[in-house]
Amino acid sequence: MAEVMNEKEINRALTRISHEILERNKGCKNLVLIGIRTRGVYLAERIRSKIKQIEGEDIPVGIIDVTLYRDDLHKEIPQHTVRKTEIPFSLKDKRVILVDDVLYTGRSIRAALNALIDFGRPSSIQLAVLIDRGHRELPIRADYVGKNLPTSRRESVKVMLKDKDGDEKVIIEEQIQE
Amino acid sequence: MKRKHLLGIQGLDKKEILFILDTAESFREISKREIKKVPTLRGKTLINFFYEPSTRTRTSFEIAGKRLSADVINLSASGSSLVKGETLKDMAKNLEAMNPDILVIRHPCPGTPLFLANIMDCSIINAGDGACEHPTQALLDLFTIREKRGRLEGLKVAIIGDISHSRVARSNFHAMLKLGMKVSIAAPSTMIPPYLERFGVKVFNFMEEAIKDADVIMMLRIQLERQTNNLFPSIREYSRFFCLNPERLKMAKEDVLIMHPGPLNRGVEIDPEVADGPYSIILNQVSNGVAVRMAILYLLSGRSDDDAID
Numbered sequence: 001m002a003e004v005m006n007e008k009e010i011n012r013a014l015t016r017i018s019h020e021i022l023e024r025n026k027g028c029k030n031l032v033l034i035g036i037r038t039r040g041v042y043l044a045e046r047i048r049s050k051i052k053q054i055e056g057e058d059i060p061v062g063i064i065d066v067t068l069y070r071d072d073l074h075k076e077i078p079q080h081t082v083r084k085t086e087i088p089f090s091l092k093d094k095r096v097i098l099v100d101d102v103l104y105t106g107r108s109i110r111a112a113l114n115a116l117i118d119f120g121r122p123s124s125i126q127l128a129v130l131i132d133r134g135h136r137e138l139p140i141r142a143d144y145v146g147k148n149l150p151t152s153r154r155e156s157v158k159v160m161l162k163d164k165d166g167d168e169k170v171i172i173e174e175q176i177q178e
Numbered sequence: 179m180k181r182k183h184l185l186g187i188q189g190l191d192k193k194e195i196l197f198i199l200d201t202a203e204s205f206r207e208i209s210k211r212e213i214k215k216v217p218t219l220r221g222k223t224l225i226n227f228f229y230e231p232s233t234r235t236r237t238s239f240e241i242a243g244k245r246l247s248a249d250v251i252n253l254s255a256s257g258s259s260l261v262k263g264e265t266l267k268d269m270a271k272n273l274e275a276m277n278p279d280i281l282v283i284r285h286p287c288p289g290t291p292l293f294l295a296n297i298m299d300c301s302i303i304n305a306g307d308g309a310c311e312h313p314t315q316a317l318l319d320l321f322t323i324r325e326k327r328g329r330l331e332g333l334k335v336a337i338i339g340d341i342s343h344s345r346v347a348r349s350n351f352h353a354m355l356k357l358g359m360k361v362s363i364a365a366p367s368t369m370i371p372p373y374l375e376r377f378g379v380k381v382f383n384f385m386e387e388a389i390k391d392a393d394v395i396m397m398l399r400i401q402l403e404r405q406t407n408n409l410f411p412s413i414r415e416y417s418r419f420f421c422l423n424p425e426r427l428k429m430a431k432e433d434v435l436i437m438h439p440g441p442l443n444r445g446v447e448i449d450p451e452v453a454d455g456p457y458s459i460i461l462n463q464v465s466n467g468v469a470v471r472m473a474i475l476y477l478l479s480g481r482s483d484d485d486a487i488d
Contacts, residue, residue: 065204068208068216068217068218068246068476069216069217069218081201082201082204082205082473082476083204084203084204084207085204085207086207114217115216118211118213118215118216119211119212119213120212
């Protein structure tokens with residue numbers, strides 16, 4: 001097990017991503033953040049508060065659960081637990097920043113894109129992730145990346161956040177093969 | 179969930195019941211979206227086979243299936259070849275030959291869902307079998323009570339009406355007792371099955387005793403179609419003693435919840451003023467029915483084939 005990011009590094013990465021979002025979108029007009037359950041939601045909240053510090057404006061944060069849009073129902077054992085999607089605002093003509101912790105195969109992002117489009121027609125969707133570990137299986141890329149992390153498929157990357165896991169770090173570990 | 183079928187509440191444990199209710203919470207929001215559809219069960223086939231009349235349950239299952247993108251086929255007894263004398267088993271085998279994934283069955287004969295589960299490969303959901311069970315109704319009742327009260331354990335429920343003929347009551351007894359709720363019933367003695375006290379249900383002959391201090395009053399429909407051997411002298415007399423009217427409502431708790439599985443016999447078991455009044459959550463039951471059935475369809479679809487049946 002190796003630690004690849006510590007608390008300070010995570011914080012710096014999120015600060016940079018927040019600045020990049022504001023720079024690319026020229027401020028926070030029409031901007032909304034949508035966090036993918038579970039850790040994307042915590043990261044989206046942090047980006048929201050950083051943007052508030054920088055620009056003094058509060059932007060809305062929604063939560064999306066992609067379970068119902070996954071392509072691996074019937075294969076996955078145990079079945080994923082469905083949790084609530086909470087997007088209490090319209091996405092029509094909004095610039096949506098989708099937030100997730102780790103970008104890997106791209107399949108959950110594909111599911112999230114389909115889900116988002118069921119909520120209306122945003123003017124654009126951009127993707128922010130804390131870790132991009134490669135091995136894409138779909139033509140998907142992130143617009144904002146905290147850290148590019150070359151990995152092998154045998155490894156697993158775990159993001160731990162204080163408000164969720166009690167500890168704040170990113171670790172990489174070898175999966176135990178049977 | 180590890181189950182393939184939902185045949186009744188009797189076979190579920192407390193944890194499973196609560197898991198279904200929790201999952202249903204997540205599905206409620208879908209019915210409030212502008213696009214009320216998710217692709218989860220795309221490519222799955224759901225057959226709704228109703229051998230008895232039904233508006234709510236059949237529509238609710240159909241909507242639940244469609245909002246999950248399943249292909250839904252509705253069959254009723256009168257439109258099927260059962261009227262030509264085909265046996266239930268032959269019909270089941272023929273339906274199975276078309277590879278459905280889920281069969282929702284309502285049938286007047288208790289045990290039909292289990293019979294089908296034993297001879298068919300698809301998932302079977304009991305949507306009412308005679309006077310035996312109606313599990314999805316009990317689950318949506320619990321979901322609605324929990325939505326309004328925030329908890330289930332310790333709540334007192336009074337169920338009033340024809341208990342012997344009621345599959346809704348039977349499924350609710352199982353569910354409520356498993357979840358630590360207190361159940362009282364009241365009905366004319368001809369409508370109370372024997373040995374009910376052994377279940378842990380309190381039995382009264384006067385409605386007033388049962389509804390005193392109740393958090394929830396669940397009125398059952400007098401099933402006129404099942405009344406063959408004169409269980410009460412007249413509808414008028416029944417309603418004099420067992421109709422939930424505004425006077426009787428005053429004896430209940432101040433914030434009591436009034437439920438009814440529908441369809442209502444207005445003026446027989448429930449006064450219109452009460453049915454449409456501020457304590458009634460009858461239509462909430464119907465709305466929640468869709469979310470609960472979506473959750474069940476989803477949970478039964480995720481199982482692997484070698485799991486044990488109910």
